[in-house]
Amino acid sequence: MVETDLVVLGAGPAGVGAALAASRHGLRVALIDDAPVAGGQIYKAPPSSFTVDNPRALGAEHQRGARLRDELAASDVETYFGRTVWLVSRGFVLEAVGPGGLESFRSKSLILATGTFERVIPFPGWTLPGVIGLGAATLLLKSQQMLPGRRTVVAGAGPLLLAVAAGVLKGGGELVAVVDLNGAADALRVAPRLMGRPDLALQGMGWMARIRGAGVPVLSRHAVTEVRGEDRVREVRVTPVDGEWKPLPDRKTRVFETDVLAVGHGLVPATEVSRLLGVDHEYRADDGGWVATHDELFRTSLPGLYVAGDVAGIAGAKAAALRGELAGLAAAYDLGKVSRDDWPRATSTLRRRLHRAERFGSAMSRLMKLRPGLVGTITGDTVVCRCEDVSRGEIDDALDNGAGELNQLKAWTRCGMGPCQGRMCGEAVASLLAARVGNRDQVGQWTGRAPLRPVPMEILTGEFRYEEISLPPPAPR
Amino acid sequence: MQRAPLRARFSASMRGGCSAVAFWKRSRHRATDLRIGKAVERPLPARVIVDGQPLSAFEGESVAAALLAAGVLYLRSSSRLGQPRGVFCAMGVCQECVVEVDGRTVPACLTPIRDGMEIYLRR
Numbered sequence: 001m002v003e004t005d006l007v008v009l010g011a012g013p014a015g016v017g018a019a020l021a022a023s024r025h026g027l028r029v030a031l032i033d034d035a036p037v038a039g040g041q042i043y044k045a046p047p048s049s050f051t052v053d054n055p056r057a058l059g060a061e062h063q064r065g066a067r068l069r070d071e072l073a074a075s076d077v078e079t080y081f082g083r084t085v086w087l088v089s090r091g092f093v094l095e096a097v098g099p100g101g102l103e104s105f106r107s108k109s110l111i112l113a114t115g116t117f118e119r120v121i122p123f124p125g126w127t128l129p130g131v132i133g134l135g136a137a138t139l140l141l142k143s144q145q146m147l148p149g150r151r152t153v154v155a156g157a158g159p160l161l162l163a164v165a166a167g168v169l170k171g172g173g174e175l176v177a178v179v180d181l182n183g184a185a186d187a188l189r190v191a192p193r194l195m196g197r198p199d200l201a202l203q204g205m206g207w208m209a210r211i212r213g214a215g216v217p218v219l220s221r222h223a224v225t226e227v228r229g230e231d232r233v234r235e236v237r238v239t240p241v242d243g244e245w246k247p248l249p250d251r252k253t254r255v256f257e258t259d260v261l262a263v264g265h266g267l268v269p270a271t272e273v274s275r276l277l278g279v280d281h282e283y284r285a286d287d288g289g290w291v292a293t294h295d296e297l298f299r300t301s302l303p304g305l306y307v308a309g310d311v312a313g314i315a316g317a318k319a320a321a322l323r324g325e326l327a328g329l330a331a332a333y334d335l336g337k338v339s340r341d342d343w344p345r346a347t348s349t350l351r352r353r354l355h356r357a358e359r360f361g362s363a364m365s366r367l368m369k370l371r372p373g374l375v376g377t378i379t380g381d382t383v384v385c386r387c388e389d390v391s392r393g394e395i396d397d398a399l400d401n402g403a404g405e406l407n408q409l410k411a412w413t414r415c416g417m418g419p420c421q422g423r424m425c426g427e428a429v430a431s432l433l434a435a436r437v438g439n440r441d442q443v444g445q446w447t448g449r450a451p452l453r454p455v456p457m458e459i460l461t462g463e464f465r466y467e468e469i470s471l472p473p474p475a476p477r
Numbered sequence: 478m479q480r481a482p483l484r485a486r487f488s489a490s491m492r493g494g495c496s497a498v499a500f501w502k503r504s505r506h507r508a509t510d511l512r513i514g515k516a517v518e519r520p521l522p523a524r525v526i527v528d529g530q531p532l533s534a535f536e537g538e539s540v541a542a543a544l545l546a547a548g549v550l551y552l553r554s555s556s557r558l559g560q561p562r563g564v565f566c567a568m569g570v571c572q573e574c575v576v577e578v579d580g581r582t583v584p585a586c587l588t589p590i591r592d593g594m595e596i597y598l599r600r
Contacts, residue, residue: 034587046517047537047538047589049520049536050517050520050538051517052517053517054515057515058517117566127555127562128561129551129562129563129564130550132564133566136564137567140545144539145512145514145517146513146538146545147513148511149511150511171515172513232561383558383560387572388557389556389558389560418556419572420571420572424571454572454582
């Protein structure tokens with residue numbers, strides 16, 4: 001059992017920011033992540049067995065990640081990498097599976113910096129091998145230093161779209177097409193907020209110039225409506241959509257032959273731990289969806305529990321690091337390590353920088369906000385729940401029979417009961433429900449359940465002999 | 478590198494890539510191996526076994542990446558309908574890329590290649 005003042009769960013920019021700030025103010029901090037090193041998804045390092053000849057060729061993000069890992073190593077934060085947390089209880093107690101087996105952590109305070117996962121609204125053929133998320137393509141390109149395929153179509157919405165497309169070109173791959181749900185009007189609407197980060201705005205423009213200069217078709221206001229292939233992707237069909245992202249089937253559909261489709265429809269905060277702990281949540285469509293309700297110091301409705309980074313609402317890596325710092329300071333303050341008098345000095349510039357960073361992040365998040373028409377790509381026999389092979393037709397039957405809430409629909413169809421615990425199908429299922437009953441915030445969230453990640457049973461039970469289990473005598477005699 | 482004359486590039490992008498020049502440019506494959514070698518080196522080759530067949534890979538890269546590079550995309554069959562599945566999220570969340578290593582079911586995207594590893598696909 002590791003006993004500590006503060007556990008920070010997740011070692012991306014927010015988690016590291018929180019751990020460093022809390023540790024600097026005298027808290028004993030344990031930072032836990034299932035990856036082998038810090039960085040989260042955005043600063044995911046290449047495998048340690050690779051040698052980096054040319055760090056600059058890996059980009060500015062790699063440098064930021066390396067700096068983050070160096071700062072962490074130089075601090076007093078106790079790091080626990082390679083640990084998969086499967087249970088969290090109030091108190092706080094965390095149970096994890098690590099390289100040496102089961103490990104437990106007990107702390108006074110807990111900061112959740114668990115980030116996000118990707119949303120993909122289904123379409124026929126989306127489950128074929130060769131269809132991957134935009135986040136997946138990013139990880140392959142940056143961390144594994146690998147092209148997703150010889151030929152790649154990149155589709156969806158948000159900043160990852162251009163980043164992946166440019167990454168494919170930079171890596172020497174064939175970029176077949178870029179298919180963007182957003183149009184010029186959407187980009188213009190968020191343009192003022194992008195000026196807060198001229199470096200990133202310029203980077204985006206540079207990517208677009210490179211893509212166009214390479215003669216790659218860029219289709220705006222289009223969606224992927226079908227992928228065909230026998231046991232892997234062979235071709236991708238693309239159709240124009242309206243302003244609500246609803247496919248317009250009577251307009252011209254284009255067909256692209258390709259090996260891989262990288263597709264993503266935004267990011268969703270990973271709320272499984274805060275749901276498991278039963279704290280208050282609210283639905284914030286502009287921030288990515290359900291978020292644990294928190295004050296301006298990121299305290300949730302449970303004393304001692306904080307959220308930091310994108311899990312508190314999509315705002316990007318820069319804002320995540322600053323939010324983490326603020327949450328770490330708040331945890332230190334709440335445990336009496338920062339005095340009332342010192343507080344303004346410690347936080348004033350931080351808040352200003354955070355506000356500026358969030359302005360940019362909110363522009364990015366706006367581009368990824370799910371529009372209701374996109375569920376129009378889910379045909380009746382399209383599998384929605386990948387784990388349990390539940391089709392839209394079966395979900396529609398349940399809705400016709402009166403299912404009005406997410407967990408009720410889960411009980412009736414098995415959607416969300418599989419190994420991914422509803423992470424991949426949740427957004428699609430909730431959108432289909434909301435189309436019937438009214439609003440996303442009325443349909444609920446999946447009830448939080450342990451284990452948070454699949455854990456081998458033999459690790460939980462360990463070795464034992466049945467004779468060792470003391471069973472009371474059966475009653476009555 | 479894709480560097481056609483400026484006029485050809487300009488006209489190609491104007492026509493949305495439908496010109497012959499754009500078609501020619503797109504059909505030229507650049508990388509034969511999916512691994513990008515510009516910024517990193519992979520100093521430790523590894524030999525692993527996949528469903529009894531030998532496969533060359535590199536120490537430390539993910540099993541998912543190694544299989545992808547070898548053109549193995551179909552990793553398993555779905556639970557009820559038996560449909561082909563493979564890597565989807567690449568971050569250990571979707572559980573679609575699970576393979577069997579050392580008698581355990583693990584996500585290929587989070588499992589690093591080690592020399593001599595025996596991998597079984599759950600088709």
